[in-house]
Amino acid sequence: MADDGMLLNFAIGDNVIKPEAKFKGGTWRARLSAKKRSQHIPGENSDGSKRNADSKNPNKIQIPTNRPAKRQRTGDSDARDGNRHRSQSQQQPRRHPGQFASSLFTSNPESKTADEPKPEENAEDAKPTNAALVDGIDTFTSLGLSPNLAAHLLTKLELKAPTAIQKASIEQLLKEESDAFIQAETGSGKTLAYLLPLVQRIMDLSKATKEAGLHRDSGLFAIVLAPTRELCKQISVVLENLLRCANWLVAGTVIGGEKKKSEKARLRKGLNILVATPGRLADHLDNTEVLNVSNVRWLVLDEGDRLMDMGFEEELQGIVKKLDARQRPSRIPGVPTRRTTVLCSATLKMNVQRLGEISLSDAMHIKANPADEDEESRNAKDEESFRVPAQLKQSYAIVPAKLRLVSLTAYLKRTFIRKGSVMKTIVFVSCADSVDFHFEVFSRKYGDRRKKSNDNDDEKEKKVEEKKDEKKDEKKDEEKIDPRKNLSPYGLHGTIAAAEAFSTPANPVTIHRLHGSLPQHVRTATLNSFSRSQEASVMVCTDVAARGLDLPNVDLVIEYDPAFSSDDHTHRIGRTARLGRDGRACIFLQPGCEEGYVEILKRGYRDGGKALTRTDANEILKRGFGVTPDSLSKNWEEKTTDWQMDVERWALDNPEYLEMGRRAYQSHVRAYATHIAAERKMFDIKELHLGHLAKSFALRDRPGKINVPGLRQGKEDAKKDFKAARTGVAGNKRKADGDASASNTDDAARKMRAKMREQMAGGASEFNLA
Numbered sequence: 001m002a003d004d005g006m007l008l009n010f011a012i013g014d015n016v017i018k019p020e021a022k023f024k025g026g027t028w029r030a031r032l033s034a035k036k037r038s039q040h041i042p043g044e045n046s047d048g049s050k051r052n053a054d055s056k057n058p059n060k061i062q063i064p065t066n067r068p069a070k071r072q073r074t075g076d077s078d079a080r081d082g083n084r085h086r087s088q089s090q091q092q093p094r095r096h097p098g099q100f101a102s103s104l105f106t107s108n109p110e111s112k113t114a115d116e117p118k119p120e121e122n123a124e125d126a127k128p129t130n131a132a133l134v135d136g137i138d139t140f141t142s143l144g145l146s147p148n149l150a151a152h153l154l155t156k157l158e159l160k161a162p163t164a165i166q167k168a169s170i171e172q173l174l175k176e177e178s179d180a181f182i183q184a185e186t187g188s189g190k191t192l193a194y195l196l197p198l199v200q201r202i203m204d205l206s207k208a209t210k211e212a213g214l215h216r217d218s219g220l221f222a223i224v225l226a227p228t229r230e231l232c233k234q235i236s237v238v239l240e241n242l243l244r245c246a247n248w249l250v251a252g253t254v255i256g257g258e259k260k261k262s263e264k265a266r267l268r269k270g271l272n273i274l275v276a277t278p279g280r281l282a283d284h285l286d287n288t289e290v291l292n293v294s295n296v297r298w299l300v301l302d303e304g305d306r307l308m309d310m311g312f313e314e315e316l317q318g319i320v321k322k323l324d325a326r327q328r329p330s331r332i333p334g335v336p337t338r339r340t341t342v343l344c345s346a347t348l349k350m351n352v353q354r355l356g357e358i359s360l361s362d363a364m365h366i367k368a369n370p371a372d373e374d375e376e377s378r379n380a381k382d383e384e385s386f387r388v389p390a391q392l393k394q395s396y397a398i399v400p401a402k403l404r405l406v407s408l409t410a411y412l413k414r415t416f417i418r419k420g421s422v423m424k425t426i427v428f429v430s431c432a433d434s435v436d437f438h439f440e441v442f443s444r445k446y447g448d449r450r451k452k453s454n455d456n457d458d459e460k461e462k463k464v465e466e467k468k469d470e471k472k473d474e475k476k477d478e479e480k481i482d483p484r485k486n487l488s489p490y491g492l493h494g495t496i497a498a499a500e501a502f503s504t505p506a507n508p509v510t511i512h513r514l515h516g517s518l519p520q521h522v523r524t525a526t527l528n529s530f531s532r533s534q535e536a537s538v539m540v541c542t543d544v545a546a547r548g549l550d551l552p553n554v555d556l557v558i559e560y561d562p563a564f565s566s567d568d569h570t571h572r573i574g575r576t577a578r579l580g581r582d583g584r585a586c587i588f589l590q591p592g593c594e595e596g597y598v599e600i601l602k603r604g605y606r607d608g609g610k611a612l613t614r615t616d617a618n619e620i621l622k623r624g625f626g627v628t629p630d631s632l633s634k635n636w637e638e639k640t641t642d643w644q645m646d647v648e649r650w651a652l653d654n655p656e657y658l659e660m661g662r663r664a665y666q667s668h669v670r671a672y673a674t675h676i677a678a679e680r681k682m683f684d685i686k687e688l689h690l691g692h693l694a695k696s697f698a699l700r701d702r703p704g705k706i707n708v709p710g711l712r713q714g715k716e717d718a719k720k721d722f723k724a725a726r727t728g729v730a731g732n733k734r735k736a737d738g739d740a741s742a743s744n745t746d747d748a749a750r751k752m753r754a755k756m757r758e759q760m761a762g763g764a765s766e767f768n769l770a
């Protein structure tokens with residue numbers, strides 16, 4: 001039996017004498033208190049008051065007297081389900097000296113919504129709301145695009161008909177000179193909704209100039225601004241595809257990440273359309289003389305709310321002022337006298353309105369479905385409404401903190417049990433450290449306790465070589481880098497690996513990791529690999545991948561950690577169910593106040609979320625661990641416990657992974673305190689059971705003992721976060737983990753983000769923040 005093996009599920013009578021456990025390691029005080037606890041001896045203070053305080057406050061954080069009563073301890077939910085037999089795990093396990101018994105299924109809090117009626121089964125599937133229009137009435141030509149451009153869309157890009165938002169925006173922007181705010185669901189084709197009219201208008205200028213024609217140094221006519229480099233690149237690819245039918249027009253990017261000199265050279269050669277990040281454009285406007293913006297007549301601000309979230313307000317204000325000041329009448333016939341600005345966003349909130357004030361005048365509000373406008377004005381207060389593609393099937397899983405890791409594993413096991421049912425899944429977590437930890441957990445083999453790179457001589461040599469290569473790699477063109485070369489376990493970056501935890505021989509799954517703390521070229525290469533993958537793949541990531549990215553064949557989005565704001569949630573789940581396709585999303589919520597989030601999920605739908613489904617940890621575990629063939633003699637609870645214990649032992653055996661778990665845990669707690677103020681009542685750090693949570697990071701330590709060099713002390717950390725949550729100044733500390741995607745409307749939050757961005761090196765910062 002393993003050294004810290006366990007005996008589980010053995011019923012014992014009350015008269016069984018507990019063997020005395022030996023306690024090793026730690027300070028004498030820690031050993032004594034561990035011993036006392038095991039003997040149920042009252043706390044160190046004889047008055048008993050401390051004992052009570054401690055037992056009610058496992059996190060050792062200062063709790064105000066009005067703290068809600070501790071949730072009643074209950075067993076697993078078999079009882080809730082009306083299952084008569086007493087679960088084995090609810091019985092007291094018999095421990096052997098020095099053995100560690102898993103308490104995975106004990107003392108878990110109970111759900112508040114367990115008795116909610118289930119949604120109707122066989123309810124009709126909702127019709128897609130973001131698909132291309134198939135009525136045949138609206139074609140790209142009927143909307144006013146030239147036959148040349150429409151033919152190009154059909155034959156080269158295989159786009160037969162416009163989407164609803166494209167229909168509305170093309171019609172408006174071709175005939176009107178006024179500014180516009182384009183708002184439509186995720187995955188509804190907003191990029192083409194602004195690019196098509198813009199390209200058409202510039203193509204028309206060519207006709208106006210007759211035989212002289214337009215060419216790359218005729219002038220810069222349009223600028224598209226997007227918050228991250230990845231988005232800029234994505235937009236620029238779509239734009240270049242469009243311009244293949246007008247090859248005299250040239251588009252380019254200035255997004256940082258390369259030498260400014262080469263960007264300047266590109267600007268000097270001449271561009272007609274420029275895609276840029278605000279920071280980099282502002283820099284060129286100040287320092288690059290060859291950047292002539294006197295002819296700019298179209299300005300697009302894509303992902304408006306994100307631009308504001310990331311603290312670009314000042315830059316944007318400066319850019320708009322400079323464009324105004326430097327605008328000159330154009331010698332090219334047909335160039336409009338005034339500039340049209342288009343603001344684009346899937347969500348409409350305060351900061352988008354503020355951006356509108358800065359950049360727009362007399363703007364039209366362009367929506368996919370004009371009927372929404374009426375309905376929305378009726379629900380003026382409810383700005384969350386109607387933002388989720390109707391065909392997107394959402395579910396929520398009520399999972400206690402202790403069962404989170406095993407439940408996620410079980411969910412993914414079940415998801416990939418059959419080949420072909422799900423191609424790609426994105427798992428969102430709150431921080432970069434957590435991404436790294438889960439990547440390692442899922443890419444290790446069950447039962448394999450060794451460190452992945454078991455540095456033998458060959459490997460050491462290989463590592464040294466790779467380290468040298470890494471330096472060279474960073475200089476290479478990022479597109480050419482294949483992160484598979486760096487497959488975990490041997491790679492330095494190790495962003496792609498086999499997902500051993502939920503692969504089957506029939507359906508091997510690949511796991512990717514992505515967050516803002518990875519070098520830019522690794523992020524791009526990893527994203528490309530996930531995007532192009534034709535096999536079952538999972539990407540564990542932070543909100544770095546939440547916005548705007550158009551990744552094909554994403555069938556499922558799992559929000560393992562709920563988003564920091566409901567807006568972020570909308571964007572995250574919007575990575576699936578794009579352009580009329582099906583998609584599923586599942587969010588993990590803990591029993592208790594987090595269940596309040598279900599109301600927010602419901603609000604995203606026109607029908608109040610009738611098809612929203614609920615599941616719980618036991619159901620997930622049964623379906624995930626109960627059906628796997630490993631050791632058929634065991635039931636799902638045993639298998640689940642074995643799996644958890646195996647991960648814990650692996651962490652204990654490998655200090656590197658143990659530290660990874662601790663880091664992930666600490667960063668997770670900090671990130672938890674940064675939910676936006678309006679939603680903090682649902683994500684209340686006071687309600688978070690840190691001891692239980694630690695288990696989901698494979699930790700057996702007590703929360704107060706989890707200290708990682710370079711991070712704040714566990715206990716102190718929790719105190720500070722708790723204090724911050726109480727005083728309302730949290731919401732802004734995500735930078736520590738490379739994550740700052742909260743859509744906080746608080747002024748303080750905005751300022752904080754701007755500050756964070758300043759601290760990141762130059763133009764390279766944009767993507768790091770997400």
Ligand SMILES: Nc1ncnc2c1ncn2[C@@H]1O[C@H](COP(=O)(O)OP(=O)(O)OP(=O)(O)O)[C@@H](O)[C@H]1O
Nearest residue numbers: 132161162163186187188189190191346548550579
């Ligand atoms: N008319 C169309 N017919 C078919 N496919 C289209 C059409 N328009 C756009 N698409 C495709 O739909 C996908 C989503 O488009 P896009 O990324 O512009 O959506 P979006 O509304 O900007 O989403 P998000 O809000 O998430 O940024 C892209 O793959 C695009 O090629």
